[in-house]
Amino acid sequence: MSSVNLMAREVAAKIVFYGPGLSGKTTTLRKIYETIRPAHRGEMMSIATEGDRTLFFDFLPVKVERVNDCSVRLALYTVPGQVFYNATRKLVLQGADGVVFVADSQPEALDSNRESLQNLEENLLEQGVRLDRFPLVMQWNKRDIEKTLPVEQLRAVLNTRGVPEYETAATSGQGVLDTLKSITRLVIKDLRAKRIVPSPRPTAPPVENPGAGLEARLSQHLPRPPSHTGLPAHPPSLMPRQNPAQAATAQAPRVETPAPLTAPAPTPAGQRTLGPASALAPGDLFDYARAAEAAFASGQYGTCVASCMDAVRRALAYAGEGTLAQQGFLLRTDGADLLKLQGLSKRVETLRVDDAAFALYFLMQVFTRLNDARLPETA
Helix, strand or coil, rough: CEEEEECCCCEEEEEEEECHHHHHHHHHHHHHHCCCCCEEEHHHEEEECCEEEEEEEEEECCCCCCCCCCEEEEEEEECCCCCCHHHHHHHCCCCCCEEEEEEEECCHHHHHHHHHHHHHHHHHHCCCCHHHHCCCCEECCCCCCCCCCCCCHHHHHHHHCCCCCEEEECCCEECHHHHHHHHHHHHHHHHHHCCCCCCCCCCCCCCHHHHHHHHHHHHHHCCCCCCCCCCCCCCCHHHHCCCCHHHHHCCCCCCCCCCCCCCCCCCCCCEEEECCHHCCCCHHHHHHHHHHHHHHHHCCCHHHHHHHHHHHHHHHHHHHCHHHHHHHHHHHCCHHHHHHHHHCCCCCHCCCCHHHHHHHHHHHHHHHHHHCCCCCCCC
């Protein structure tokens, strides 16, 4: 099932490549992996089976549709094709948002294709999902081989639902990305229909100084002191002009005494404006979040990072005993981000505004994970 990271505005969707053994699922994923730039994909992991492989890797495509204002991150899986690995296929299929059925176009594979498709339908039905209401794309693979079944015959046997279909040659990569784009579009359409994703953010008013960077964007959520100015309604260069005749007959200008400025009403005791981190913080960690936000607002970026690290340690402790990495894993936080924050906390004297902004972002991510896990437990 897809998951939504509200802090990063990112939707993670799971796509499974299904089909009989040796139909080209592994080769398809390898070609996709080789095509995507390293900066936009994770590492490929493989679990070996006899004569087949189950692969997994995730990546962030460069050009992919957005669901509202969220980016989409795809997690691609293959399943072992042999029948005796059905328990593994069921496990991999759990929570899938879409399926690409990789069919072997060779005549001798027609029966195994039909059996595998029926197995897919049965396994989805055990999860309460009907295949005819599920994002599905058919991939007619091995079209580069001379003796292959006509597409019309494959369609008549395997694609009675009329879902999108593509002819591919996974060894050369032909048609592979078209298949991926198609299933991605179907998954995004399904996510929109299910309203899984959050609503779009309200459009922010234009900022006069766009070069302020992360500090300005994050400061929009922090308390600001009120400002009072006595500027005239028109700048001097834009004041309306009078000709000499009008000026001679005009009455003397009337001088109005401006109303005295009044001090802003003090905030009632016990009420404090919440920043983004303190708004998400559990009660026991509220003061730590406020301290980090106050340090950021005053430009003390090293103190901000140190406060965030302290708050993160205390927050992850709610996950139970273990190392910081183990606690972070149980709460499904980003391990790379946790390591980065630990590194920043060891050199607080040389930190910049971007470092402090990242620390606050990660702290909010941890608080969100706590809320999702309903931690800490209340009596």
